[in-house]
Amino acid sequence: MAQPAQHVVVLGAGTAGTIIVNKLRSRLPKEQWRITVVTKDDVHDYQPGYLFIAFGTNTPAQTRRSARQFLPEGVDVIVADVARVDAPAQTVHLTDGQELAYDQLVIATGTTPRPDQTPGMLGPDWHGRVGEFYTLDGAIALRGALEKFTGGRLVVHITELPIKCPVAPLEFAFLADDYFRGRGIRDKVEIVYVTPLDGAFTKPVASATLGHLLADKGIVVETDFMIEEVDQEAKLIRSYDEREIAYDQLVTVPLNMGADFVAESGLGDDLNYVPVDKHTNRSTAYDTIWALGDASDLPTSKAGSVAHFSVEIFVENFLDAIAGRPLTHSFDGHANCFVESGGGKALLLDFNYDTEPLTGMFPLPKIGPMSLLKESRANHLGKLAFRYVYWNALLPGHPIGLPAHMMMAGKIPAEPA
Numbered sequence: 001m002a003q004p005a006q007h008v009v010v011l012g013a014g015t016a017g018t019i020i021v022n023k024l025r026s027r028l029p030k031e032q033w034r035i036t037v038v039t040k041d042d043v044h045d046y047q048p049g050y051l052f053i054a055f056g057t058n059t060p061a062q063t064r065r066s067a068r069q070f071l072p073e074g075v076d077v078i079v080a081d082v083a084r085v086d087a088p089a090q091t092v093h094l095t096d097g098q099e100l101a102y103d104q105l106v107i108a109t110g111t112t113p114r115p116d117q118t119p120g121m122l123g124p125d126w127h128g129r130v131g132e133f134y135t136l137d138g139a140i141a142l143r144g145a146l147e148k149f150t151g152g153r154l155v156v157h158i159t160e161l162p163i164k165c166p167v168a169p170l171e172f173a174f175l176a177d178d179y180f181r182g183r184g185i186r187d188k189v190e191i192v193y194v195t196p197l198d199g200a201f202t203k204p205v206a207s208a209t210l211g212h213l214l215a216d217k218g219i220v221v222e223t224d225f226m227i228e229e230v231d232q233e234a235k236l237i238r239s240y241d242e243r244e245i246a247y248d249q250l251v252t253v254p255l256n257m258g259a260d261f262v263a264e265s266g267l268g269d270d271l272n273y274v275p276v277d278k279h280t281n282r283s284t285a286y287d288t289i290w291a292l293g294d295a296s297d298l299p300t301s302k303a304g305s306v307a308h309f310s311v312e313i314f315v316e317n318f319l320d321a322i323a324g325r326p327l328t329h330s331f332d333g334h335a336n337c338f339v340e341s342g343g344g345k346a347l348l349l350d351f352n353y354d355t356e357p358l359t360g361m362f363p364l365p366k367i368g369p370m371s372l373l374k375e376s377r378a379n380h381l382g383k384l385a386f387r388y389v390y391w392n393a394l395l396p397g398h399p400i401g402l403p404a405h406m407m408m409a410g411k412i413p414a415e416p417a
């Protein structure tokens with residue numbers, strides 16, 4: 001049978017790439033459009049699960065699946081690493097020598113923790129006394145390190161923004177408080193939260209709420225800390241302005257960066273993120289290239305929720321673009337983030353490019369059942385239930401009843417702190 005005339009290549013089969021190929025396969029005629037997805041391995045992790053693995057409340061088996069399992073019939077799957085994109089020639093080069101010519105290219109290769117970018121981080125204590133929970137291996141190792149920890153100073157540290165799920169280190173600090181209380185040793189553990197920001201979070205209103213929670217739990221916050229190095233011998237982190245913070249256990253979020261091939265292809269910014277129009281996810285340099293999810297430079301949180309909402313908008317615009325029509329849909333930067341706060345509760349933040357997190361109920365005005373910008377048990381249960389929704393509805397591209405745009409009905413601005 002003759003190959004379809006048009007070819008869309010999707011790089012990455014994580015949250016964004018998987019939803020995209022599922023949605024595009026059902027919307028693009030098979031006889032006209034071939035779809036190829038490239039993934040560097042046959043692994044799909046539910047990354048929010050890493051946080052719970054570190055505290056022993058989730059297992060790796062609940063968190064990892066085969067990537068192929070979620071990719072639909074009628075899509076060519078190539079397991080290989082991307083070496084380079086030749087954008088003028090509309091060709092992707094893989095490290096195994098294969099070349100893929102494309103009509104449209106979607107870059108959805110996410111962002112990766114890069115401990116190699118901070119001097120001293122990858123020393124002998126890496127994944128021991130210097131822990132992380134942004135990879136499955138790191139979360140498993142950290143679980144062991146926390147189990148052995150009997151007291152001293154635990155430092156939770158962010159290297160630089162942006163990071164994926166910017167609330168995850170806060171959640172880690174809250175859950176650490178809970179975890180040591182549960183073990184009856186909280187009075188022997190000092191928890192210090194070290195951030196390059198001037199407050200707890202990137203959004204001022206949420207930062208005030210989350211900052212209060214840190215204070216209530218006796219977690220010390222060290223702001224404006226730009227790390228220069230980890231000194232594993234002296235067991236301390238040092239900043240460019242010569243501040244030193246000693247640790248007995250460090251839990252760091254290393255610098256996050258987009259894929260190296262993005263830089264090698266001349267398509268990225270300083271951190272290898274692809275500059276895109278923030279309302280359409282189309283590359284600002286090439287009309288045939290789009291970047292979705294964490295791989296893009298969208299000025300909103302790098303989060304699974306953003307990947308999901310922006311893909312909904314992208315699919316409509318992509319269909320417009322290939323039909324030669326002007327793009328008719330506009331992404332508003334909508335992000336929706338659960339924040340585990342310990343004690344079986346969580347907060348929920350809902351915001352977009354223009355609107356700070358508001359108070360009110362979610363997803364139904366006045367009914368909820370989730371409350372915004374406030375701790376509740378329903379929010380915690382919502383966060384736990386989301387893993388099931390992710391595997392069974394979100395990844396296969398089914399509607400999950402959450403609007404892509406931020407809804408204002410029933411929402412109220414928070415009182416100033």
Ligand SMILES: Cc1cc2nc3c(=O)[nH]c(=O)nc-3n(C[C@H](O)[C@H](O)[C@H](O)COP(=O)(O)OP(=O)(O)OC[C@H]3O[C@@H](n4cnc5c(N)ncnc54)[C@H](O)[C@@H]3O)c2cc1C
Nearest residue numbers: 012014015016040047048082109110165293294303304305
């Ligand atoms: C600890 C933690 C907690 C989190 N909690 C939440 C949360 O509660 N809520 C939330 O919304 N988000 C959360 N996130 C963030 C969320 O997981 C990501 O934002 C989301 O997965 C982004 O989707 P993506 O498709 O852009 O990237 P990913 O899902 O990371 O997928 C990228 C894919 O590209 C592939 N790839 C990379 N480079 C190459 C290459 N060179 N060649 C081929 N393939 C390549 C990778 O293998 C991967 O499959 C969390 C993340 C972490 C680490």
